[in-house]
Each structure stands twice: as structure tokens, then as C-alpha cells.
Amino acid sequence: MSAGPVAHPRLAALIERARGQAAAHGAPRLAVVWPCDTLARDAVRAIAEAGIATPVLFGPAARIAALGLADGRFECVDTADDPAEAARAAVALAREGRVAALMKGSLHTDELMAAVVARETGLRGTRRISHAFLFDLPSYPKLLALADCVVNIAPDLKTKHDILANALDLLRTLGLQRPKAAIVAAVEVVNPAIAATVDAQALVQQAGEGQFGDARVEGPFGFDNAFSAEAARIKGLKSEVAGDADLLLLPDLNAANMLYKSFVYAAGADCAGLVLGARVPIVLTSRADSAQARVASVALAVLVGG
Structure with missing residues (x-):
């Protein structure tokens, strides 16, 4: 039996394009901030399996390990048990060019964006975000x-x-x-x-x-x-x-x-989304996002940041 049609073929093509870019030039490092629930864990695994980016996990090592992500496949930047601290650590590495994009895990959007827009230590660009x-x-x-x-x-x-x-x-x-x-x-x-x-x-x-x-x-x-x-x-x-x-x-x-x-x-649409205007692209996820939307958003970040 042949496979049925892809529900959202244009997003699938976007993911495939990012996979090809990662294969040709190396999968860029993606800072996943506070991957401390099952949705964030599943997104990390899906991104790695798609071959479009290399997730780097920011948060308390004990929480991340409890979700089964401390199996040696993923680099983990151990932080205090505080989402805002994890966000600041990820933004600092982005400022240094050590990660190419950010992705929201299970922290609140305001906690991540506060670190991004901080005047002295954030990722503001020349335009409004x-x-x-x-x-x-x-x-x-x-x-x-x-x-x-x-x-x-x-x-x-x-x-x-x-x-x-x-x-x-x-x-x-x-x-x-x-x-x-x-x-x-x-x-x-x-x-x-x-x-x-x-x-x-x-x-x-x-x-x-x-x-x-x-x-x-x-x-x-x-x-x-x-x-x-x-x-x-x-x-x-x-x-x-x-x-x-x-x-x-x-x-x-x-x-x-x-x-x-x-x-x-x-x-019946699905989508990929990015925060723009910062020094690196930023993926903001919602609990209601589909698995494809999460991976496609990272693919979009890879293509924009590449």
C-alpha cells in the first residue's frame, strides 16, 4: 500500500530543505531553554531525529535527566532550578555565537523574552523584535x-x-x-x-x-x-x-x-513561526502546536540563521 498524501506538503518541503542544509554544512546548535516537560522532551527528540539541528539543553540537569534526556545524545548546560536563569544562560551563549538559534521549552514566553530583550545582555537588533x-x-x-x-x-x-x-x-x-x-x-x-x-x-x-x-x-x-x-x-x-x-x-x-x-x-492549516529582529532566530512554541509545527519552526530557524 502506498503512503497517503502529506497533510501539509509545503511545511514538509521546508523541513527537507533544512535537513539538506544541515547535511551539507553541519547541523547548527539550537539552544532549547528549559526542556522540562514531556512536550519539550518530545520536541527535542523529534528535532534530533529530523537531522535539522543539534539541540543543546539549558536547565537543571536533574529535571532534564528525569525526562530521559540525559542519555549522552544531548549536551546539557546545567543551570539553577530557575527558568529565568536558564534563559539568561542560553542568551549569553547566543551572544557569543555558540548557539545559532533559541527555542522555548516549557518556561513562560515572558521569561525567555525578558532575557532576549535585556538592553545590556540581550539579543536586540537594529529593528523592533x-x-x-x-x-x-x-x-x-x-x-x-x-x-x-x-x-x-x-x-x-x-x-x-x-x-x-x-x-x-x-x-x-x-x-x-x-x-x-x-x-x-x-x-x-x-x-x-x-x-x-x-x-x-x-x-x-x-x-x-x-x-x-x-x-x-x-x-x-x-x-x-x-x-x-x-x-x-x-x-x-x-x-x-x-x-x-x-x-x-x-x-x-x-x-x-x-x-x-x-x-x-x-x-486545516499548520504553520512554522519565528521571532525576528533579534541577533538570532527564536522559536516560540505553544502547548497546542503540532509536532510538525515545532519541527518546521526549527527548520525555518535553520534556514534563516544559515
């Missing part, structure tokens, strides 16, 4: 990025500029020479009463001035005409981006996070 997901969506013809679903709650125009720039750089790293970005709001016309439409107009102008490099940026769009060329045609919009966007920039975390969960739970 943001997050992007790449979705393998059965109803869409290619991988589709969403930003920012995780980090920035109510971004102003300057923050949206950095979110957009980070996400476009991610897409170019993956080989898209001229990525297409749709700036999404409630409506597709500029309305001074809807700040997201005014911001969209400003971002399109900035793109026209070359601030985002080689990219096609359009907006504002309602979600319907960003996602569907037919919806845009019906509404009389002429667009190179509608129905063919590589990236949707959402107006705030509420809208972005709800769309992300709608894609996963209502539309």
Missing part, C-alpha cells in the same frame, strides 16, 4: 506569512514598519526575490476614522520610496480581497497582490492572533 508565521493552508496555493500574531499588541506606524521589514527579509531569505505584501484592515479604502487604513497608506508610500527593498506592498485591503483575487475583481480593485500575497500584515495582535487560530482550527 516581531514575529511571523508561515502557513501551509490547503485553500491557498503557496506558503502564506502572517505578522504579527504573537509579540506586538497594538503596533504604531513605526512598529508596523519594522514588522513588515522583518517579515519581508524572512521571505527573501527563503528565496522570494520580490515578495508581495498585503496590508490588511477592515476595509479597502482609506478612512481617517480607521487608523489601520491610514497606516496602510503610509506603508505603501514608504515601499514606493524603497524603504523595504525589492517588494510589492499594497493596501489597505479587507481580508477578503487580500486573500482572493476574485473578491478583489468583484470589488473593482486592480492589484498584483490580491490572491497572490506572500505576506499579510495585520493591524494588531487581536486581529492577527484570531486569524492565525482560524487558519489552524477552521481551515
